[in-house]
Amino acid sequence: MIRLESVGLHYGTASRPGPLVLEDISFSLPAGGFRWLQGPSGAGKSSLMRLLHLELRPSGGQLVVLDNDINVLSRHDLPALRRRIGMVFQDFRLLQHLNAFDNIALPLRLAKAPEKLIAEDVGEMLRWVELTKKASHFPPELSGGEQQRIAIARAVVGRPRLLLADEPTGNLDDTQALRQMRLLGELNRLGTTVVVATHNDSLVERFPNPSLRLEDGRLVQNG
Amino acid sequence: MASRDDLGLRRLLGQEMLPLLVAAMAFLAALSIGGALEAQAVSRHWQAGAARSATVLVPNPDQPLPRRDNGPEVTRIDGVLRVLRPNQDLAQVHQLSPDELGRLLGPWLGNATDPRSLRLPGVIALRLERDDVDLVVIGQQVAAIAPGTTTEGHNAWIGRLLTLATSLEACAFAVLGLVGLVAIAVVIAATRAGLAARREAIEIVHGLGAPDTYIAGRFAGRIASSAGFGGLLGTLCAAPVLAGLAVLSAPFLEGAPFALPTRIEDVPPILLAVPVLPLACALIGYLTARLTVGRWLRSLP
Ligand SMILES: Nc1ncnc2c1ncn2[C@@H]1O[C@H](COP(=O)(O)OP(=O)(O)OP(=O)(O)O)[C@@H](O)[C@H]1O
Ligand SMILES: [Mg+2]
Numbered sequence: 001m002i003r004l005e006s007v008g009l010h011y012g013t014a015s016r017p018g019p020l021v022l023e024d025i026s027f028s029l030p031a032g033g034f035r036w037l038q039g040p041s042g043a044g045k046s047s048l049m050r051l052l053h054l055e056l057r058p059s060g061g062q063l064v065v066l067d068n069d070i071n072v073l074s075r076h077d078l079p080a081l082r083r084r085i086g087m088v089f090q091d092f093r094l095l096q097h098l099n100a101f102d103n104i105a106l107p108l109r110l111a112k113a114p115e116k117l118i119a120e121d122v123g124e125m126l127r128w129v130e131l132t133k134k135a136s137h138f139p140p141e142l143s144g145g146e147q148q149r150i151a152i153a154r155a156v157v158g159r160p161r162l163l164l165a166d167e168p169t170g171n172l173d174d175t176q177a178l179r180q181m182r183l184l185g186e187l188n189r190l191g192t193t194v195v196v197a198t199h200n201d202s203l204v205e206r207f208p209n210p211s212l213r214l215e216d217g218r219l220v221q222n223g
Numbered sequence: 224m225a226s227r228d229d230l231g232l233r234r235l236l237g238q239e240m241l242p243l244l245v246a247a248m249a250f251l252a253a254l255s256i257g258g259a260l261e262a263q264a265v266s267r268h269w270q271a272g273a274a275r276s277a278t279v280l281v282p283n284p285d286q287p288l289p290r291r292d293n294g295p296e297v298t299r300i301d302g303v304l305r306v307l308r309p310n311q312d313l314a315q316v317h318q319l320s321p322d323e324l325g326r327l328l329g330p331w332l333g334n335a336t337d338p339r340s341l342r343l344p345g346v347i348a349l350r351l352e353r354d355d356v357d358l359v360v361i362g363q364q365v366a367a368i369a370p371g372t373t374t375e376g377h378n379a380w381i382g383r384l385l386t387l388a389t390s391l392e393a394c395a396f397a398v399l400g401l402v403g404l405v406a407i408a409v410v411i412a413a414t415r416a417g418l419a420a421r422r423e424a425i426e427i428v429h430g431l432g433a434p435d436t437y438i439a440g441r442f443a444g445r446i447a448s449s450a451g452f453g454g455l456l457g458t459l460c461a462a463p464v465l466a467g468l469a470v471l472s473a474p475f476l477e478g479a480p481f482a483l484p485t486r487i488e489d490v491p492p493i494l495l496a497v498p499v500l501p502l503a504c505a506l507i508g509y510l511t512a513r514l515t516v517g518r519w520l521r522s523l524p
Contacts, residue, residue: 055430055524078524083432093427097231106229110433 002052002162002193003028007061009047017059021047023217025061029195031161034188036204037197038221039214045197046090048214049166052195053087054078066161083111086160088168090197092151094139100150101126101135107158125153128183130176144171152180156187163187165196169203181207230424230438232417232445241413241446242453245504248406249457252399253500257465259395266388275314275351277358277376279303281369284345288369299369300345306364307347313361315350403507406450410511414446418519429523439516447509454504 007025012018022044029035037045050056052065063070068081086107094103104125108118126132129149139147148171155163165184169177181196181203188194195212198204204211213221284300297305300318307316319327324343349361362374418425425438 057524079432079434095424095427107431110431
Protein backbone atom coordinates (compact mmCIF):
# COMPACT_ATOMS: atom_id res chain seq x y z
CA MET A 1 0.00 0.00 0.00
CA ILE A 2 0.89 3.65 -0.35
CA ARG A 3 0.73 6.27 2.36
CA LEU A 4 1.79 9.92 2.36
CA GLU A 5 1.88 11.96 5.55
CA SER A 6 2.40 15.74 5.19
CA VAL A 7 4.74 15.20 2.27
CA GLY A 8 6.49 18.28 0.86
CA LEU A 9 8.82 18.54 -2.11
CA HIS A 10 11.08 21.13 -3.59
CA TYR A 11 13.57 20.74 -6.41
CA GLY A 12 17.13 21.92 -6.08
CA THR A 13 19.62 20.97 -3.39
CA ALA A 14 19.27 21.10 0.38
CA SER A 15 21.59 24.10 0.47
CA ARG A 16 19.89 25.91 -2.44
CA PRO A 17 16.27 24.71 -2.40
CA GLY A 18 13.89 25.76 -5.16
CA PRO A 19 10.27 26.71 -4.51
CA LEU A 20 7.97 24.16 -2.90
CA VAL A 21 6.14 22.25 -5.70
CA LEU A 22 4.25 19.88 -3.38
CA GLU A 23 3.00 20.96 0.02
CA ASP A 24 1.50 18.99 2.88
CA ILE A 25 0.22 16.07 0.80
CA SER A 26 -1.46 13.33 2.83
CA PHE A 27 -3.44 10.39 1.48
CA SER A 28 -3.31 6.64 1.48
CA LEU A 29 -4.07 4.07 -1.17
CA PRO A 30 -4.68 0.42 -0.30
CA ALA A 31 -2.97 -2.36 -2.20
CA GLY A 32 -4.91 -3.14 -5.36
CA GLY A 33 -6.54 0.30 -5.47
CA PHE A 34 -6.96 2.60 -8.47
CA ARG A 35 -6.65 6.40 -8.41
CA TRP A 36 -6.86 9.05 -11.04
CA LEU A 37 -4.47 11.93 -10.48
CA GLN A 38 -5.90 15.14 -11.90
CA GLY A 39 -5.09 18.79 -11.91
CA PRO A 40 -4.06 21.64 -14.16
CA SER A 41 -0.72 21.74 -15.92
CA GLY A 42 2.07 22.56 -13.48
CA ALA A 43 0.04 21.44 -10.46
CA GLY A 44 2.67 18.87 -9.51
CA LYS A 45 1.24 15.60 -10.90
CA SER A 46 4.50 14.42 -12.48
CA SER A 47 6.41 15.48 -9.36
CA LEU A 48 4.13 13.34 -7.18
CA MET A 49 4.58 10.43 -9.61
CA ARG A 50 8.37 10.82 -9.35
CA LEU A 51 8.12 10.68 -5.57
CA LEU A 52 6.12 7.46 -5.77
CA HIS A 53 8.62 6.08 -8.27
CA LEU A 54 11.43 6.82 -5.78
CA GLU A 55 13.19 9.08 -8.25
CA LEU A 56 12.97 11.86 -5.71
CA ARG A 57 12.98 11.78 -1.95
CA PRO A 58 10.45 13.96 -0.15
CA SER A 59 11.84 17.14 1.35
CA GLY A 60 9.61 16.55 4.35
CA GLY A 61 6.96 14.21 5.71
CA GLN A 62 6.58 10.46 5.56
CA LEU A 63 6.30 8.43 2.35
CA VAL A 64 5.44 4.73 2.38
CA VAL A 65 5.57 2.89 -0.97
CA LEU A 66 4.67 -0.80 -1.22
CA ASP A 67 4.81 -0.93 2.57
CA ASN A 68 8.35 0.48 2.69
CA ASP A 69 9.01 3.70 4.57
CA ILE A 70 11.30 5.60 2.20
CA ASN A 71 12.90 7.56 5.02
CA VAL A 72 14.31 4.42 6.63
CA LEU A 73 15.33 2.66 3.39
CA SER A 74 18.96 2.94 2.38
CA ARG A 75 19.97 3.80 -1.17
CA HIS A 76 21.08 0.21 -1.54
CA ASP A 77 17.51 -1.10 -1.04
CA LEU A 78 15.89 1.16 -3.65
CA PRO A 79 16.68 -0.74 -6.90
CA ALA A 80 14.88 -3.90 -5.76
CA LEU A 81 11.86 -1.83 -4.74
CA ARG A 82 11.92 0.10 -8.04
CA ARG A 83 11.79 -3.17 -9.96
CA ARG A 84 8.39 -3.83 -8.37
CA ILE A 85 7.08 -0.53 -9.72
CA GLY A 86 6.11 0.05 -13.38
CA MET A 87 6.20 3.60 -14.65
CA VAL A 88 4.90 5.14 -17.87
CA PHE A 89 6.75 8.43 -18.16
CA GLN A 90 5.07 11.49 -19.61
CA ASP A 91 8.08 11.81 -21.95
CA PHE A 92 8.29 8.01 -22.54
CA ARG A 93 12.03 7.69 -21.73
CA LEU A 94 12.69 4.87 -24.17
CA LEU A 95 16.30 3.90 -24.80
CA GLN A 96 17.07 5.31 -28.24
CA HIS A 97 19.63 2.65 -29.18
CA LEU A 98 17.39 -0.31 -28.35
CA ASN A 99 14.58 -1.47 -30.62
CA ALA A 100 10.98 -1.75 -29.46
CA PHE A 101 11.35 -5.38 -28.41
CA ASP A 102 14.47 -4.77 -26.33
CA ASN A 103 12.99 -1.66 -24.74
CA ILE A 104 9.99 -3.67 -23.54
CA ALA A 105 12.26 -6.52 -22.46
CA LEU A 106 14.43 -4.28 -20.29
CA PRO A 107 12.63 -4.74 -16.93
CA LEU A 108 12.58 -8.52 -17.43
CA ARG A 109 16.27 -8.58 -18.26
CA LEU A 110 17.09 -6.49 -15.21
CA ALA A 111 15.14 -9.07 -13.21
CA LYS A 112 17.29 -11.77 -14.90
CA ALA A 113 14.30 -13.58 -16.43
CA PRO A 114 15.15 -16.42 -18.84
CA GLU A 115 15.23 -15.36 -22.52
CA LYS A 116 12.50 -17.85 -23.46
CA LEU A 117 10.09 -16.29 -21.01
CA ILE A 118 11.15 -12.82 -22.15
CA ALA A 119 10.34 -13.70 -25.77
CA GLU A 120 6.86 -14.93 -24.78
CA ASP A 121 5.97 -12.02 -22.51
CA VAL A 122 7.33 -9.31 -24.78
CA GLY A 123 5.58 -10.92 -27.76
CA GLU A 124 2.30 -10.85 -25.88
CA MET A 125 2.77 -7.19 -24.91
CA LEU A 126 3.62 -6.26 -28.51
CA ARG A 127 0.37 -7.92 -29.63
CA TRP A 128 -1.62 -6.03 -26.99
CA VAL A 129 -0.24 -2.63 -28.00
CA GLU A 130 -0.60 -3.69 -31.66
CA LEU A 131 3.04 -3.11 -32.55
CA THR A 132 4.18 -6.65 -33.37
CA LYS A 133 5.25 -5.47 -36.83
CA LYS A 134 7.39 -2.72 -35.32
CA ALA A 135 9.26 -4.96 -32.87
CA SER A 136 12.63 -4.28 -34.45
CA HIS A 137 12.10 -0.55 -34.98
CA PHE A 138 14.06 1.96 -32.93
CA PRO A 139 12.25 4.75 -31.06
CA PRO A 140 13.25 7.53 -33.52
CA GLU A 141 11.50 5.48 -36.25
CA LEU A 142 8.24 5.34 -34.28
CA SER A 143 5.44 7.90 -34.02
CA GLY A 144 4.72 9.59 -30.70
CA GLY A 145 1.72 7.34 -30.10
CA GLU A 146 3.70 4.24 -30.97
CA GLN A 147 6.48 5.24 -28.59
CA GLN A 148 3.88 5.80 -25.89
CA ARG A 149 2.46 2.32 -26.41
CA ILE A 150 5.97 0.85 -26.15
CA ALA A 151 6.40 2.80 -22.91
CA ILE A 152 3.14 1.34 -21.57
CA ALA A 153 4.18 -2.17 -22.60
CA ARG A 154 7.53 -1.73 -20.83
CA ALA A 155 5.82 -0.57 -17.63
CA VAL A 156 3.35 -3.47 -17.63
CA VAL A 157 5.46 -6.41 -18.86
CA GLY A 158 7.03 -7.18 -15.48
CA ARG A 159 3.58 -7.37 -13.76
CA PRO A 160 4.53 -4.72 -11.20
CA ARG A 161 2.89 -4.40 -7.79
CA LEU A 162 2.47 -0.69 -8.39
CA LEU A 163 1.82 0.92 -11.77
CA LEU A 164 2.33 4.64 -12.22
CA ALA A 165 1.19 6.10 -15.54
CA ASP A 166 1.86 9.76 -16.22
CA GLU A 167 -0.43 10.98 -19.01
CA PRO A 168 -0.29 7.53 -20.67
CA THR A 169 -2.83 8.36 -23.37
CA GLY A 170 -1.71 11.90 -24.22
CA ASN A 171 -0.50 10.91 -27.68
CA LEU A 172 -3.13 8.26 -28.45
CA ASP A 173 -6.36 8.44 -30.45
CA ASP A 174 -9.56 7.58 -28.59
CA THR A 175 -9.63 3.93 -29.68
CA GLN A 176 -6.03 3.34 -28.62
CA ALA A 177 -6.55 5.32 -25.40
CA LEU A 178 -9.50 3.09 -24.46
CA ARG A 179 -7.58 -0.05 -25.36
CA GLN A 180 -4.58 0.92 -23.24
CA MET A 181 -6.81 1.94 -20.33
CA ARG A 182 -8.41 -1.49 -20.50
CA LEU A 183 -4.90 -2.97 -20.19
CA LEU A 184 -4.24 -0.93 -17.05
CA GLY A 185 -7.69 -1.89 -15.72
CA GLU A 186 -6.92 -5.56 -16.35
CA LEU A 187 -3.65 -5.26 -14.43
CA ASN A 188 -5.55 -3.56 -11.60
CA ARG A 189 -8.04 -6.42 -11.47
CA LEU A 190 -5.11 -8.82 -11.09
CA GLY A 191 -4.05 -6.95 -7.95
CA THR A 192 -1.72 -4.18 -9.07
CA THR A 193 -2.14 -0.79 -7.45
CA VAL A 194 -2.60 1.78 -10.22
CA VAL A 195 -2.21 5.58 -10.28
CA VAL A 196 -2.92 7.37 -13.58
CA ALA A 197 -2.23 11.07 -14.03
CA THR A 198 -4.29 12.67 -16.78
CA HIS A 199 -5.84 15.86 -18.16
CA ASN A 200 -8.36 13.82 -20.10
CA ASP A 201 -11.71 14.24 -18.27
CA SER A 202 -13.68 12.10 -20.73
CA LEU A 203 -11.33 9.20 -20.01
CA VAL A 204 -11.98 9.64 -16.30
CA GLU A 205 -15.72 9.53 -16.98
CA ARG A 206 -15.43 6.30 -18.93
CA PHE A 207 -13.46 4.59 -16.15
CA PRO A 208 -15.12 5.86 -12.99
CA ASN A 209 -12.67 5.56 -10.10
CA PRO A 210 -11.68 7.73 -7.13
CA SER A 211 -9.62 10.81 -7.98
CA LEU A 212 -6.82 12.74 -6.34
CA ARG A 213 -6.84 16.37 -7.48
CA LEU A 214 -3.80 18.59 -7.18
CA GLU A 215 -3.84 22.34 -7.52
CA ASP A 216 -0.76 24.42 -7.16
CA GLY A 217 1.05 21.69 -5.27
CA ARG A 218 -1.74 21.00 -2.79
CA LEU A 219 -4.18 18.11 -2.62
CA VAL A 220 -7.64 19.64 -3.03
CA GLN A 221 -9.72 16.52 -3.59
CA ASN A 222 -9.37 12.89 -2.47
CA GLY A 223 -12.09 10.46 -3.51
CA MET B 224 24.67 -9.97 -27.37
CA ALA B 225 23.61 -6.99 -29.41
CA SER B 226 20.22 -6.82 -27.79
CA ARG B 227 21.67 -6.48 -24.30
CA ASP B 228 23.63 -3.30 -24.88
CA ASP B 229 21.09 -1.33 -22.88
CA LEU B 230 23.45 1.54 -22.10
CA GLY B 231 24.53 1.87 -25.73
CA LEU B 232 28.16 1.40 -24.75
CA ARG B 233 29.24 -0.37 -27.93
CA ARG B 234 28.64 2.72 -29.99
CA LEU B 235 29.87 5.09 -27.34
CA LEU B 236 31.58 8.08 -28.91
CA GLY B 237 34.64 9.74 -27.43
CA GLN B 238 36.22 6.41 -26.57
CA GLU B 239 38.24 5.80 -29.75
CA MET B 240 41.35 7.35 -28.22
CA LEU B 241 41.34 5.16 -25.14
CA PRO B 242 42.96 2.03 -26.65
CA LEU B 243 45.59 4.17 -28.39
CA LEU B 244 46.51 6.09 -25.26
CA VAL B 245 46.64 2.91 -23.21
CA ALA B 246 48.74 1.30 -25.97
CA ALA B 247 51.25 4.16 -25.73
CA MET B 248 51.37 3.70 -21.97
CA ALA B 249 51.82 -0.07 -22.24
CA PHE B 250 54.58 0.51 -24.81
CA LEU B 251 56.48 2.75 -22.36
CA ALA B 252 55.92 0.29 -19.56
CA ALA B 253 57.18 -2.64 -21.65
CA LEU B 254 60.28 -0.66 -22.64
CA SER B 255 61.14 0.26 -19.10
CA ILE B 256 60.60 -3.31 -17.98
CA GLY B 257 62.68 -4.64 -20.88
CA GLY B 258 65.50 -2.15 -20.30
CA ALA B 259 65.78 -3.01 -16.64
CA LEU B 260 65.65 -6.68 -17.49
CA GLU B 261 68.55 -6.41 -19.98
CA ALA B 262 70.64 -4.41 -17.52
CA GLN B 263 69.97 -7.05 -14.92
CA ALA B 264 70.94 -9.91 -17.24
CA VAL B 265 74.18 -8.24 -18.30
CA SER B 266 75.14 -7.36 -14.75
CA ARG B 267 74.35 -10.88 -13.54
CA HIS B 268 76.46 -12.37 -16.28
CA TRP B 269 79.45 -10.18 -15.50
CA GLN B 270 78.97 -10.70 -11.84
CA ALA B 271 78.99 -14.47 -12.18
CA GLY B 272 82.22 -14.29 -14.18
CA ALA B 273 83.91 -11.79 -11.93
CA ALA B 274 82.80 -12.78 -8.48
CA ARG B 275 84.98 -15.85 -8.03
CA SER B 276 88.17 -14.74 -9.64
CA ALA B 277 91.17 -12.70 -8.55
CA THR B 278 94.62 -11.87 -9.90
CA VAL B 279 97.98 -11.84 -8.12
CA LEU B 280 100.78 -9.76 -9.67
CA VAL B 281 104.33 -10.58 -8.59
CA PRO B 282 106.91 -7.97 -9.71
CA ASN B 283 110.35 -9.35 -10.59
CA PRO B 284 109.07 -12.91 -10.51
CA ASP B 285 112.39 -14.57 -11.27
CA GLN B 286 114.44 -12.90 -8.57
CA PRO B 287 115.37 -15.20 -5.72
CA LEU B 288 113.92 -14.83 -2.30
CA PRO B 289 116.29 -14.46 0.60
CA ARG B 290 117.37 -18.03 1.49
CA ARG B 291 115.93 -19.40 4.67
CA ASP B 292 117.55 -22.07 6.90
CA ASN B 293 119.96 -23.11 4.15
CA GLY B 294 117.07 -24.40 2.06
CA PRO B 295 117.15 -24.46 -1.71
CA GLU B 296 116.94 -21.17 -3.63
CA VAL B 297 113.38 -20.16 -4.47
CA THR B 298 112.20 -17.46 -6.92
CA ARG B 299 109.71 -14.88 -5.76
CA ILE B 300 106.92 -16.32 -7.90
CA ASP B 301 107.50 -19.86 -6.71
CA GLY B 302 107.47 -18.59 -3.14
CA VAL B 303 104.09 -17.03 -3.72
CA LEU B 304 102.78 -20.19 -5.44
CA ARG B 305 103.90 -22.29 -2.49
CA VAL B 306 101.78 -20.15 -0.21
CA LEU B 307 98.75 -20.18 -2.50
CA ARG B 308 98.60 -23.81 -3.65
CA PRO B 309 97.77 -25.39 -0.25
CA ASN B 310 95.04 -22.81 0.44
CA GLN B 311 91.69 -24.68 0.66
CA ASP B 312 89.76 -21.55 -0.29
CA LEU B 313 91.26 -21.50 -3.76
CA ALA B 314 89.72 -23.81 -6.34
CA GLN B 315 92.43 -23.12 -8.84
CA VAL B 316 95.82 -21.41 -8.81
CA HIS B 317 97.21 -20.91 -12.28
CA GLN B 318 100.40 -19.15 -13.24
CA LEU B 319 100.05 -17.59 -16.67
CA SER B 320 102.76 -18.89 -18.97
CA PRO B 321 104.76 -16.46 -21.14
CA ASP B 322 102.68 -17.66 -24.12
CA GLU B 323 99.41 -16.87 -22.36
CA LEU B 324 100.76 -13.49 -21.30
CA GLY B 325 101.83 -12.87 -24.87
CA ARG B 326 98.35 -13.64 -26.13
CA LEU B 327 96.80 -11.35 -23.52
CA LEU B 328 99.17 -8.49 -24.27
CA GLY B 329 99.46 -9.07 -28.01
CA PRO B 330 96.75 -6.60 -28.96
CA TRP B 331 98.58 -3.84 -27.09
CA LEU B 332 102.19 -4.74 -27.83
CA GLY B 333 101.89 -6.06 -31.35
CA ASN B 334 102.91 -9.59 -32.26
CA ALA B 335 106.43 -8.52 -33.11
CA THR B 336 107.37 -7.90 -29.52
CA ASP B 337 108.27 -10.98 -27.49
CA PRO B 338 106.79 -10.43 -24.04
CA ARG B 339 109.73 -12.36 -22.65
CA SER B 340 111.96 -9.44 -23.55
CA LEU B 341 109.91 -7.13 -21.29
CA ARG B 342 110.20 -6.96 -17.55
CA LEU B 343 106.67 -8.17 -16.90
CA PRO B 344 105.34 -9.13 -13.49
CA GLY B 345 104.35 -12.74 -12.93
CA VAL B 346 100.61 -13.18 -13.18
CA ILE B 347 98.71 -15.79 -11.16
CA ALA B 348 95.00 -16.27 -11.86
CA LEU B 349 92.97 -17.44 -8.88
CA ARG B 350 89.60 -19.10 -8.96
CA LEU B 351 87.89 -18.89 -5.58
CA GLU B 352 86.04 -21.73 -3.92
CA ARG B 353 83.36 -19.46 -2.49
CA ASP B 354 82.07 -15.91 -2.95
CA ASP B 355 83.17 -14.78 0.51
CA VAL B 356 86.85 -15.72 0.43
CA ASP B 357 88.85 -12.97 2.17
CA LEU B 358 91.28 -11.68 -0.45
CA VAL B 359 92.82 -9.21 1.99
CA VAL B 360 94.26 -12.00 4.13
CA ILE B 361 95.61 -13.79 1.07
CA GLY B 362 97.06 -10.50 -0.21
CA GLN B 363 98.84 -9.93 3.11
CA GLN B 364 100.26 -13.46 3.09
CA VAL B 365 101.75 -13.22 -0.40
CA ALA B 366 103.05 -9.67 0.13
CA ALA B 367 104.88 -10.90 3.23
CA ILE B 368 106.66 -13.55 1.15
CA ALA B 369 107.41 -11.37 -1.88
CA PRO B 370 107.17 -7.66 -1.05
CA GLY B 371 105.46 -5.60 -3.74
CA THR B 372 103.07 -8.40 -4.72
CA THR B 373 99.49 -7.17 -5.23
CA THR B 374 96.23 -9.11 -5.15
CA GLU B 375 93.18 -7.75 -6.97
CA GLY B 376 89.69 -9.06 -6.46
CA HIS B 377 86.87 -7.81 -8.65
CA ASN B 378 84.60 -6.85 -5.78
CA ALA B 379 84.66 -3.14 -6.46
CA TRP B 380 83.44 -3.75 -10.00
CA ILE B 381 80.75 -6.10 -8.82
CA GLY B 382 79.56 -3.53 -6.30
CA ARG B 383 79.29 -0.88 -8.99
CA LEU B 384 77.52 -3.23 -11.39
CA LEU B 385 75.04 -4.16 -8.69
CA THR B 386 74.37 -0.51 -7.91
CA LEU B 387 73.85 0.21 -11.60
CA ALA B 388 71.47 -2.68 -12.05
CA THR B 389 69.51 -1.76 -8.92
CA SER B 390 69.23 1.88 -10.01
CA LEU B 391 68.04 0.86 -13.45
CA GLU B 392 65.45 -1.39 -11.85
CA ALA B 393 64.32 1.40 -9.53
CA CYS B 394 63.99 3.72 -12.56
CA ALA B 395 61.90 1.08 -14.32
CA PHE B 396 59.57 0.84 -11.34
CA ALA B 397 59.32 4.62 -11.14
CA VAL B 398 58.41 4.78 -14.84
CA LEU B 399 55.91 1.96 -14.34
CA GLY B 400 54.28 3.77 -11.44
CA LEU B 401 54.06 7.02 -13.36
CA VAL B 402 52.69 5.31 -16.46
CA GLY B 403 50.12 3.57 -14.26
CA LEU B 404 48.98 6.89 -12.78
CA VAL B 405 48.65 8.46 -16.24
CA ALA B 406 46.69 5.40 -17.39
CA ILE B 407 44.31 5.84 -14.45
CA ALA B 408 43.85 9.53 -15.33
CA VAL B 409 43.15 8.64 -18.97
CA VAL B 410 40.58 6.01 -17.96
CA ILE B 411 38.87 8.45 -15.59
CA ALA B 412 38.62 11.04 -18.37
CA ALA B 413 37.26 8.49 -20.86
CA THR B 414 34.77 7.18 -18.31
CA ARG B 415 33.54 10.69 -17.48
CA ALA B 416 33.07 11.39 -21.20
CA GLY B 417 31.12 8.15 -21.52
CA LEU B 418 28.95 9.00 -18.51
CA ALA B 419 28.16 12.41 -19.95
CA ALA B 420 27.26 10.90 -23.32
CA ARG B 421 25.00 8.24 -21.77
CA ARG B 422 23.53 10.20 -18.89
CA GLU B 423 19.96 9.81 -20.12
CA ALA B 424 20.25 6.06 -20.73
CA ILE B 425 21.83 5.59 -17.32
CA GLU B 426 19.04 7.51 -15.62
CA ILE B 427 16.40 5.43 -17.42
CA VAL B 428 18.03 2.12 -16.57
CA HIS B 429 18.59 3.32 -13.01
CA GLY B 430 14.91 4.29 -12.83
CA LEU B 431 13.90 0.81 -13.99
CA GLY B 432 15.68 -0.59 -10.94
CA ALA B 433 19.17 -1.43 -12.17
CA PRO B 434 21.54 -1.54 -9.19
CA ASP B 435 24.65 0.66 -9.25
CA THR B 436 26.83 -2.45 -9.45
CA TYR B 437 25.11 -3.43 -12.71
CA ILE B 438 25.60 -0.04 -14.39
CA ALA B 439 29.14 0.41 -13.09
CA GLY B 440 29.96 -3.16 -14.12
CA ARG B 441 28.72 -2.51 -17.66
CA PHE B 442 30.89 0.57 -18.01
CA ALA B 443 33.87 -1.11 -16.38
CA GLY B 444 33.59 -4.12 -18.69
CA ARG B 445 33.53 -1.92 -21.75
CA ILE B 446 36.48 0.21 -20.56
CA ALA B 447 38.42 -2.88 -19.48
CA SER B 448 38.17 -4.47 -22.93
CA SER B 449 39.28 -1.21 -24.58
CA ALA B 450 42.21 -0.82 -22.18
CA GLY B 451 43.14 -4.50 -22.42
CA PHE B 452 43.19 -4.25 -26.21
CA GLY B 453 45.36 -1.13 -25.96
CA GLY B 454 47.68 -2.89 -23.55
CA LEU B 455 48.07 -5.81 -25.93
CA LEU B 456 48.75 -3.46 -28.83
CA GLY B 457 51.40 -1.53 -26.87
CA THR B 458 53.11 -4.68 -25.66
CA LEU B 459 53.18 -6.13 -29.17
CA CYS B 460 54.66 -2.88 -30.54
CA ALA B 461 57.33 -2.99 -27.84
CA ALA B 462 58.30 -6.58 -28.66
CA PRO B 463 60.54 -5.78 -31.67
CA VAL B 464 62.24 -3.01 -29.70
CA LEU B 465 62.88 -5.38 -26.83
CA ALA B 466 64.23 -7.99 -29.24
CA GLY B 467 66.56 -5.34 -30.65
CA LEU B 468 67.77 -4.51 -27.16
CA ALA B 469 68.44 -8.19 -26.56
CA VAL B 470 70.49 -8.40 -29.77
CA LEU B 471 72.48 -5.30 -28.77
CA SER B 472 73.28 -6.73 -25.37
CA ALA B 473 74.14 -10.20 -26.69
CA PRO B 474 77.90 -9.53 -27.11
CA PHE B 475 78.11 -8.69 -23.42
CA LEU B 476 76.48 -11.95 -22.56
CA GLU B 477 78.84 -14.08 -24.71
CA GLY B 478 76.18 -16.60 -25.59
CA ALA B 479 72.56 -16.88 -26.46
CA PRO B 480 71.04 -13.38 -26.45
CA PHE B 481 68.47 -14.53 -24.00
CA ALA B 482 68.30 -17.80 -22.10
CA LEU B 483 64.92 -18.75 -20.69
CA PRO B 484 65.18 -19.36 -16.98
CA THR B 485 64.46 -23.00 -16.19
CA ARG B 486 63.36 -22.55 -12.59
CA ILE B 487 60.62 -20.20 -11.47
CA GLU B 488 62.89 -18.68 -8.79
CA ASP B 489 65.29 -17.66 -11.56
CA VAL B 490 62.68 -15.57 -13.35
CA PRO B 491 63.38 -11.94 -12.53
CA PRO B 492 60.21 -10.53 -10.95
CA ILE B 493 60.13 -7.68 -13.43
CA LEU B 494 60.00 -10.12 -16.37
CA LEU B 495 56.68 -11.44 -15.13
CA ALA B 496 55.29 -7.96 -15.70
CA VAL B 497 55.61 -8.23 -19.49
CA PRO B 498 53.03 -10.97 -20.22
CA VAL B 499 50.65 -9.58 -17.61
CA LEU B 500 50.89 -6.03 -19.00
CA PRO B 501 47.69 -6.25 -21.13
CA LEU B 502 45.92 -7.87 -18.19
CA ALA B 503 47.17 -5.13 -15.90
CA CYS B 504 45.85 -2.49 -18.33
CA ALA B 505 42.46 -4.21 -18.39
CA LEU B 506 42.40 -4.45 -14.61
CA ILE B 507 43.37 -0.80 -14.14
CA GLY B 508 40.63 0.12 -16.64
CA TYR B 509 38.05 -2.04 -14.89
CA LEU B 510 38.71 -0.89 -11.35
CA THR B 511 39.12 2.78 -12.25
CA ALA B 512 35.95 2.87 -14.37
CA ARG B 513 33.99 0.96 -11.76
CA LEU B 514 34.98 3.34 -8.98
CA THR B 515 34.42 6.42 -11.18
CA VAL B 516 30.94 5.31 -12.28
CA GLY B 517 30.08 4.11 -8.77
CA ARG B 518 30.88 7.53 -7.36
CA TRP B 519 28.97 9.29 -10.12
CA LEU B 520 25.90 7.10 -9.59
CA ARG B 521 25.72 8.16 -5.96
CA SER B 522 24.50 11.54 -7.23
CA LEU B 523 21.34 9.78 -8.47
CA PRO B 524 18.61 9.07 -5.88
N1 LIG C 1 13.30 19.23 -12.48
C1 LIG C 1 12.64 20.33 -12.03
N2 LIG C 1 13.34 21.32 -11.46
C2 LIG C 1 12.71 22.42 -10.98
N3 LIG C 1 11.40 22.59 -11.04
C3 LIG C 1 10.63 21.63 -11.60
C4 LIG C 1 11.22 20.45 -12.13
N4 LIG C 1 10.24 19.68 -12.64
C5 LIG C 1 9.09 20.35 -12.43
N5 LIG C 1 9.32 21.52 -11.82
C6 LIG C 1 8.30 22.48 -11.41
O1 LIG C 1 7.39 21.83 -10.54
C7 LIG C 1 6.09 22.23 -10.80
C8 LIG C 1 5.20 21.00 -11.04
O2 LIG C 1 5.63 20.38 -12.23
P1 LIG C 1 5.04 18.97 -12.69
O3 LIG C 1 5.80 18.50 -13.85
O4 LIG C 1 4.97 18.09 -11.51
O5 LIG C 1 3.57 19.41 -13.13
P2 LIG C 1 2.42 18.54 -13.83
O6 LIG C 1 1.24 18.61 -12.95
O7 LIG C 1 2.93 17.20 -14.16
O8 LIG C 1 2.20 19.34 -15.16
P3 LIG C 1 1.71 18.79 -16.61
O9 LIG C 1 0.27 18.51 -16.51
O10 LIG C 1 1.98 19.92 -17.52
O11 LIG C 1 2.53 17.59 -16.89
C9 LIG C 1 6.15 23.15 -11.99
O12 LIG C 1 6.03 24.49 -11.51
C10 LIG C 1 7.49 22.95 -12.58
O13 LIG C 1 8.02 24.16 -13.06
MG1 LIG D 1 3.35 16.16 -15.84
